[in-house]
Amino acid sequence: MNVLVTGGAGYIGSHAALKLLEVGCDVTVVDDLSCGHIGAIDAIRKVGELHFAEMNFGDVGAIAELLNTRSIDVVMHFAALTYVGESVEQPIRYYQNNTSNAICLFEAMRQAGVKRIVFSSTAATYGIPAQENIPITEDCPQEPINPYGWSKLMVERVLKDQLIAAQSNAEDFAFAALRYFNVAGCDPQSRLGEHHQPETHLIPICLDAALGKLEAVTVFGNDYQTPDGTCIRDYVHIDDLVDAHITVMKSLSNGDGKFYNIGIGKGYSVKNIVDACKEVTSNDFKVHVGSRRSGDPPILQANAKRIQDDLGWTAKYTHIKEIIESAWKWRKANPDGYVQCNNK
Numbered sequence: 001m002n003v004l005v006t007g008g009a010g011y012i013g014s015h016a017a018l019k020l021l022e023v024g025c026d027v028t029v030v031d032d033l034s035c036g037h038i039g040a041i042d043a044i045r046k047v048g049e050l051h052f053a054e055m056n057f058g059d060v061g062a063i064a065e066l067l068n069t070r071s072i073d074v075v076m077h078f079a080a081l082t083y084v085g086e087s088v089e090q091p092i093r094y095y096q097n098n099t100s101n102a103i104c105l106f107e108a109m110r111q112a113g114v115k116r117i118v119f120s121s122t123a124a125t126y127g128i129p130a131q132e133n134i135p136i137t138e139d140c141p142q143e144p145i146n147p148y149g150w151s152k153l154m155v156e157r158v159l160k161d162q163l164i165a166a167q168s169n170a171e172d173f174a175f176a177a178l179r180y181f182n183v184a185g186c187d188p189q190s191r192l193g194e195h196h197q198p199e200t201h202l203i204p205i206c207l208d209a210a211l212g213k214l215e216a217v218t219v220f221g222n223d224y225q226t227p228d229g230t231c232i233r234d235y236v237h238i239d240d241l242v243d244a245h246i247t248v249m250k251s252l253s254n255g256d257g258k259f260y261n262i263g264i265g266k267g268y269s270v271k272n273i274v275d276a277c278k279e280v281t282s283n284d285f286k287v288h289v290g291s292r293r294s295g296d297p298p299i300l301q302a303n304a305k306r307i308q309d310d311l312g313w314t315a316k317y318t319h320i321k322e323i324i325e326s327a328w329k330w331r332k333a334n335p336d337g338y339v340q341c342n343n344k
C-alpha cells in the first residue's frame with residue numbers, strides 16, 4: 001500500500017511513518033518542518049527507504065501532483081497545530097492550518113482520485129464531558145471549548161459531508177477519524193522520540209525536570225473535583241496509537257465513515273504521573289502547585305470499546321510506568337531532543 005503521511009517529521013507522524021515502512025508500505029512524508037524535525041526523517045531513513053517532500057499539506061497543486069506521482073492509495077493526515085492555549089490566542093492561525101489546509105488537502109486528494117483517509121482528530125472535540133458521560137464514548141456530545149477542538153471537529157464534519165456526497169454520486173470514498181486522548185511514550189527501540197518546541201506536555205516536562213533542565217514542575221491546579229484534586233487523563237502509548245492507525249487503514253472500505261476513540265480506558269491524575277515519573281527516573285524533582293491552566297477539562301478518559309469490538313484493537317501498554325520508561329529512554333539518550341532540529 002502506498003501511504004502519504006502528512007506531518008511525518010512530527011512526534012506522532014514520524015512514529016507512524018516508521019511503523020508503516022516496517023509493515024511493508026511505500027511511505028511518502030509531507031512536512032514543512034515548521035514543527036517537525038529533519039532528525040526524525042533521518043532516523044526513519046536508517047530503517048528503510050522513505051520519500052520526503054518538504055512542503056505544506058495545504059498546497060493543493062503540489063500535493064495533487066505528489067499524490068499522482070507517488071501513486072498514493074491512502075492518506076494519513078497528522079499535520080496540525082496542537083497547542084490548546086495558543087489556539088485561544090491565535091484562532092485564525094489554527095483554523096487556517098488545521099481546517100482550511102485540511103480542506104485543501106482533501107481537494108488535492110479529490111483531484112488526484114485518492115479515496116481513503118485516516119484523520120487525526122482529538123478528545124478535545126468533546127469539550128468538558130458531563131460526569132455521566134465518563135468514560136467517553138464516541139457518541140458523547142461534541143462541544144469543544146477551544147479553537148483547537150473546533151478546528152478538528154470542523155474537519156470531521158467536512159469528511160462526513162464528503163462521504164455523503166460520494167455516496168449520493170455512487171463514488172468510492174472512505175474515511176476514519178481517530179480521536180486521540182493523551183499520546184505518550186516513544187518508539188520501544190528508541191529510534192524516534194518526542195520533541196516539541198515549546199514543550200507543554202506533562203510527561204516530557206517531568207522528564208526535563210528529572211534531567212535538571214527545568215527547576216521544577218508546576219501542577220496546574222489541585223482543586224478539581226477529582227480524588228486527589230488534579231486533572232485526570234487517559235495516556236495511550238504512541239506504539240499502540242500507530243497500531244490503531246494501521247489497523248483502521250487496512251480495514252477501510254467504500255462507504256466507511258468511522259469515528260474511534262483511542263485511549264486505554266484508564267485515567268491517571270497529574271499527581272499520579274508526577275509520582276510515576278519520579279519513580280521511573282529515580283529523581284525526586286521539585287514540584288509546585290500553581291493555578292489552573294485555562295481550557296483544561298477535569299477528566300478525559302476514553303471508552304475505546306468501539307475499535308476493540310469492530311477491529312480487535314486494544315492497547316498493549318496499559319501501565320503508565322512502561323509508557324514513561326519508553327519516553328525516558330529516548331529523552332535520556334537525547335537530552336536536547338533532535339539536535340538537527342530544523343524549526344523555523
Ligand code: UFG
Nearest residue numbers: 082122123124181182200201202205218219220231270296
Ligand atoms: N499539566 C500540568 N503541568 C504542566 C503540564 C501539564 O499540571 O507543566 C497538566 C495539565 O493541566 C493537564 C495534564 O497535565 O491536566 C495533561 O496536560 P498535557 O499538556 O500533557 O496534555 P493535554 O491533556 O492538555 O492535551 C493533550 C494533547 C491535546 C489533546 C488532548 C486531548 O496535547 O492536543 O490531550 O486529551 F487535545
